[in-house]
Amino acid sequence: MKKGDRYKGFCVREVVDVEDCGSTGVYLVHEKTGMEVFHLLNSDEENLFAFAFRTPPGDSSGVAHVLEHSVLCGSQKFPLKDPFIRLVNQSVNTYLNAYTASDHTVFPASSTVKADYFNLMAVYADAVFFPLLRPEIFMQECHRLDFDDNGKVSLQGVVYNEMKGNYSSYESVAGDAIETSVLGGTVYEYDSGGDPLEIPGLTLAKLRAFHKKYYCPANCMVFLYGNISTEEQIDFIEREVILRVASSGKKAVYKTRKNAFIKPRLHAYGPSDEKEKKSTVSCAWRIEDTGLSRSQVAMEILFLGDLLWGNDSAVVSKSMISSGLGEDLAPQTGEHISIEYPVVNFGLRGVDSKNVLKVKKTLYATLLDVCRNGVKREEMDRVRMSFEFSNREIKRFDGPYSLVLLRRCLRGWLYGEKPWETLLFMREYSALVQRMDSDPSYLSKMIHRYFLDNKRCSLVTVTPSAKWSRDRAKKERETAERQLSEMGEKKARSLLKKMHDFQDKPLSAEENDLLPRLSINDLSSTVEKIRTSEDEIEGLTLFSNTEPTNGILYFSMAVPADCLPASDYPYLPSICEWFSQVGWGSLSWDKAVSIVEGTTGGFGAYTRSATVPDFAAKSDCKKNYVGRDWVMFYFKVLEERAQDAFNLFSDCILQTDFSDTVRLRELVVAQYNSISSLVVPHANWYAAYRASCSLNHAGTVNEVWEGLSSYYTARKMNGMDINEVSSVLCSIFKRLFKGGAVLHLTGTKKGISSAKKILPGFIRKIGMKNLKKKRANPESAFRALTEIPSEFCEEGVKGPIDENIVVPGTVGYACRLIPSSPFDTRDCIADLVFAHSVSHNELWKSVRTVGGAYGVYLSTNSDSKVCRFLTYRDPRPFDSLDVLRETAEALVQKDFSEAEVEKAITGCYSDEVFPRTPASKGATAFLWELYGLNNAQKARRLKWLLSIKPGDMHKAALRFEKAVKNPGKGFKTVVVCTKEMILSKSKENTGKIIKFSV
Template sequence: MTKFMSDIKIFEKGSEYNGFCVLNVFELKDYHSTAIYLRHKKTGLEVLHLVNDETENLFSFTFRTPNPEGNGAAHIMEHSVLCGSERYPLKDPFTQLSNQSVKTYLNAATYADKTVYPASSTVEADYFNLMSVYADAVFFPRLSPEIFAQEAHRLEIDGDGKTSIQGVVYNEMKGVYSSFESVAMDVPVRNLLKNSIYEEDSGGDPLKIPFLTYEEYRNFHKKWYRPENCFVFLYGNIPTEKQLDFLQKNFLTRLEEKNPDFEWTDDIRNSILKTHLEYVTPKKLETELFVKTTGPSGEENEKKSTVYVTWDLGESKDAEQNMEKIFLTGVLLNHDGSPLQKALVESELGEDTAPGMGLDGLFHTLFTVGLRGVKKNSAEKVKELVFATLNKIVENGIDKDDIDSTLMGLEISHREIERNNGPFAKSLMMAPINAWLYGNKIEDSFRLRSVLEKVRQKIQNKKGYLEELIEKFFLENKNFAVCEIIPSKKYTTERTRQENALVKELVQKTSLEAIKKENAELHAFQSKKDDTSCLPHLRPCDFIIKGKRISDSYSLKIKTLEGKDNSSVDYFESGENTNGVTYVDVGFPADVLSSDKYKYLSLFAETVCDCGWGKLDWSEAAAETALYTGGITCSVLTSETPFTKNNADFRKKHNFTARDWVVFKLKVIDEKLKEGLGLFADNINNVDFSDYKRLKDIAVETRNDFDSSVVPAGHQYAMLRSLRKTSRVSAVDEILNGLTQIFCLHELAEADPKNNSAVFNEILRQIKAGGGFIHVTAEPETIEKNKELIAGFVKSIGLCALKSPKENSLEEFVKLTELDGKKSLENSGDAGDEKIVIPSLVGFAGEAFKTIAYGQKGNAILEICCHWLSNILLWEKVRTIGGAYGAFCDIDSTTGNVLFASYRDPTPQKTADVFENCLKEAALMDFSQDETEKAVMGTYSHFVVPKTPRARGNIELLRTLYAIDDDDRENKLLELLHCTPEELKKGFNELLEFSKKIKYRVIIGPENDDLSGEKIFLPL
């Protein structure tokens, strides 16, 4: 029972409260929650509240939003409802909220058959502010013609008289259709789930979006955005009655008034559910399906197809059925040594396994395996390999270790407290949402330890249980598809041709005068200044308590352990409530290497834990690791260190600050710590780089992963690239993670793996000789209980005291970032501007310049300025008016480097000029006290997002390694919360002046007239 049971007693199954009837009340001990499930008697709106001790409260509004047309109606509606409502008649209350709320999460998402609007906060008043805006948005939106033109589609004429289709969702989806992986992963779903809404793109096909009419758009909301088609999920410690009272008073009463004749009945529910199930139920295939199609690429190469084999596993009506499929997926694909995964990796039919393998949870669950980089006309061979492997598994039986390693993975996932791009509650909410969506029992939907135990007992007590599932789901199931997707330059060329033809067709149906008139009306709508006083907000004074520190405090302790040759090794302890999971980090200094070795480090980190060690080959090592641990991985770490008065003594005392690191990481449950540390030591001591085929496979897979990330994440590459000349660390970051690394990986993937092996051995030898540190994050009692075990581990890996770094200069690293021997281009006197060509229908812009560094007065004010620019001016100019999907202004608070970027941008070259214009406009503005406080609160929200135990341990480590002083953090937050309108205005003027000095601009996008000058082509 939770401590809130005194409040919950008023809710018993069958009871009523303020217009709601209680459908059920049940305990979820795994999540330390009591679930209260209710329905509003008059409107039919359903509510599920998981009541617990959590102070981070979350709500979400979910609607069934099936759309069989592929015109993006559901996706466009998701954008549009957040563009103003009855009580909040603003152009964009969503961004205003983002600017001023201390939210911990704020988003909306369109799925294939539903749309979800979640938000969370740790402050109750802020939580209800968010709920007020969101509920008003979804139930009472404006949906004006201007909003439709802005978010969906419109014709637009540029300064040269060229007509194009524009729209935020339109351009977002052009970005999706520029990514080969996005297109390829969609092919099995569309073809296997025929005659259902999954056959069409819920996000919207850019070639179909322009056919959505304004009337259809309005009708879509009228049909689906109704309380009887709404499920509200609540999570946290705010009492249920308080939340229900808020919903009734602010929204449900208004909905009753809006539809006075409506009275919810079971027949209405059944009718809605029946209609939805008709939309989502696919036609069952009578025989296997073969599909051959193309996807976007910068080259014609039929030797690099992606081949998928995908099964429709049918419905999953409860958690036990779902757990069977999850467990079976783990057994087959849990790690590189798992039987089906290993067969694919070793087959030589392709370069590496395809992205998107595993389960896809729709109304029918899909299971997908496949290969990337498959030779021409080899799709049938891939299918034969998969079936032969599955038949062999059934014939020979499943190895007990594969079962046990899957159990280990599930055990860790149950124990581990994680934030996955948002609060833990965000991932927890999807199970009951999907149960409601498809008419299944809410209480049977949760993935509980007891459900896993049922499946485990079946495996233990019924011989051949899993083998029978393989036969049922795969070998006897003819409802599957084999899909071959070929990278082709013609794909993008053909879509561009169709888009141009569509523009001509649409122009013929209107006139230039009508287009200009519509655009003028839209521009007037977008340019109108909103009165944001209707939006409630908190004030900085609410968070300043005299005599109490604002900044958080952590528990890391700096100690030493005896290492090799009796030297003192730096040992860091983070005592956290990890729920029985231990995390161990071992760091070796990368900066003892010469600069030319850095280009190898990313591939080294990908390889060193995946190529076998000691007597274990790579597959055996993977199997052992999965059997006893939650994973052994490696990554490269570099970051700036602030040089302030407060951390000067710390930096002098410790030689581990301001360094680059290669960090080996172990995750293990406490009960298996001894075995886990043994494997970890074996990996570090005896890694074997002599399996040249394995090295080649990893290099190719890593190259492919980097290549496929450019179109979805081009803004990140643009920002990294624009920073490369500002500091040594930024140049290193570009070498490790940026466009430079892509060129390096293409070189290393084609190189003789013997050469890579020799370099990797030398890197490992040098970094181990350079000394290092160990960091443990675990329950305090676990650390105390295992202190001798940890001390023994340090000696077993020969860890020694840290040595000094090499003196590698900024110039050396910058030289390594010059792409393909091309000189940096110049534009308006800004040395460092570059134009990068990629095969995409949209582009990205990035720009960087230096400002005030961390620890200096004014750094916090500039952070407020950047936050405000992102959420107000840039959003308006680049997204709302410019049609790009996203625009950002961020500050690296340590260095003071300011970063601008645009995302899925139709005109990235023009956007680069908008950045400067926004700074000029902001510098001329005067800010009221109210506007300043809102910007301060929105910025402050970044500092109050709750951290998981593992994240807290990571942050403690970073603060230690990079000398982030507690007093500096406190001073920054105080400066932020005390910001005045005068200081904010001064900050914008300082930003403008800094931008006039050296800045670095990078444009990434398609080859077209706007991308003028010498170009660098990425080898994608």
């Protein structure tokens, strides 16, 4: 296509070279309806589409969020109750989701199979333009009156419970308060996701009106990415949308009130279970009326953010942390550039009330000092290297990289810019560098423009408050009681029954086959092989993978943790996080960080423990690197800077001693605050770690490193004398490297060849020897590390729930482990398909659709021979555990059809053939070597997957039912919930009650 062409009513407005994306951008507008289409056309077989709509909220009822959920629950061509989850169950998508942002809603999906791609697009197009929006779905997804076993009324609903979970997180509430402080008079002063206190005011009529107004062609932007031709995609859009819509509608306008007012100071509150706590204090700036393009503004504030507070060594971060006004940087610090009026926040967490004004005064003084004196060269080098890497590196972020491009594209397209303008990263970056190089005062000008001279600024204080939490809970109860009084219990129960009848009505055979799907014959049985080379350098094993990494070299050094005593294990995650942030030799910590990030894409380390499958344990038992506990050190660097990176890395290893106790105290406090803030919003995973901690060695160790035990380690360190912390970490760090190492490289042929020449000198310099045998630590020593301190525990009566973790908030989370079949067996693949099917059918219906939980998952981890049941933001976690048991009993009687099994196989298929980036292929290959996996095993899995039959599913159901009844030793059940839930439901049935406070 070329500019000016017309095709199926669409006019090609522009055809542009989008070099940063390796694509040709084709921009079309439908002349009659106004629908816009932008296609990044390239050779990528992983195609992605997205329907995006401007959906500015007029209140905090969450109408846009509820609509996002509801349109995926039945449409004209697919009048099912749950087409979305059926797609998840039966498609080979590499991404399938929807999200509601502050002022727009997006429906993206991707697939590597062309037929599957158009199947997904067919269902999504019908959903967004022709939804049924039935009353029962509104009650299910938005809000309804429900009754517990004792007849007590409450408000329920999927979105309602999701947002109750969101409002249970202090950091989330604080983030909203900080941003809205400078966004008064705009659509952003409302919560598009919905405030649980306002969601009950939303009606079905308002929902339908919102859909009619905003989900129309004139207000729709279609983003396309990949190698399917533009013409073929336009053919589809014309057939499935343009020729069917009754009205074009109107393009939405984001309105801003002329009397918009920004409060110079704001004091807000957030959830807490304690009476008093220090506050988060933040300066927020609203960016507008700069006279510059959105792309230029975005680039400049992103650059400033990275330079001024991008890490702890950045000039503003360092100054503010060392001021002693707060404990650490607020996690809300950053730049929000994906809204009409970008917002920049900088804040401190853990601030005393007497220091609130001092925070702003010190911040502005620091910014002024930067304007006068500039920044050190290594800081500028750090930021430039960061931007270089962000342009060169090929990444996936919980989905294809095209998702990142979609979000970048919408950053300008939504607000009137051409869709490709915000994709030209290097053009904007190069222009900024040129402006700064030609005008030495340009940095100062930017700081004045966006911060010092910007009057659209607010100083926001957010304080944790138990009263805030109690008041909201009281208002929620009062709303439910008021609605019941107005409606009457008879009508409320009648509506509830109508909804349940709708949910329980079985689908006909015709309805079950309504959604388009691939057949098993459409799926390739070929697995992409990962080719790994093995060498020996200076007595050390070196694995390498040659991949097209775009000139980036990835280096990893696996150092055995299991040569250390078990008592050292709790401190290893801190060493991983801090070893490159405390300085070494003559380098202060801030200079070391700047030099590292100015030379490389960053140093890092992480802990790793996993179970070796039975077959690998037998075949690889003579390899002394298989099945170990590791500390994985790594860095990434441009190939031409590899020697510099190895020099820095060796100096860091040899000279780091954790002796800067002032810096160390900052890190200890920041770690404790960070982990404290993670437990509630990610409680499902903390429940999973606790449930796994008695299962096997890897389960125990991962609970110590990443589970709730790590919170108590951070708490303990926060209370230790800092000199003791320094001594402990230094001792462990020095002894750690005496265990030897295994090395790995990923890069181009040239990059690996060069690195191999550098490695001998590096190995000799750090004195690294060949891998030693693991230490004979008794397993009981590791189990002891998972015991929660007695002052936080209350022993209950032994019952079906092993542990109950009490947290602040209004929703719960449940996890139960169940035995499953061993890895690399046909039965384990049958269990995988069975779990996938049950998770997306029976459990989805019972726990999410009927029960109101935001999420429910049943998944297998066959190397540990375990199946894991999880619920997320669940109003009834104890009932969900009963549902699991009842479901297991019912499934043994189920007659699985061929079609049902094929759908589940298709749904599992994408996880087996998931596209990997060059870097992730190398990282995967290294982990395969360390834990006994290989290409042949991967091929067997796929072969078995494609051959699963109904009989295999029935046998899996029998195994599952037996395992649920009698799980055996080590398979725990853990519930995370509120104090009210545990007092009313489970105290008499819980073995241990753990009281967590934030």
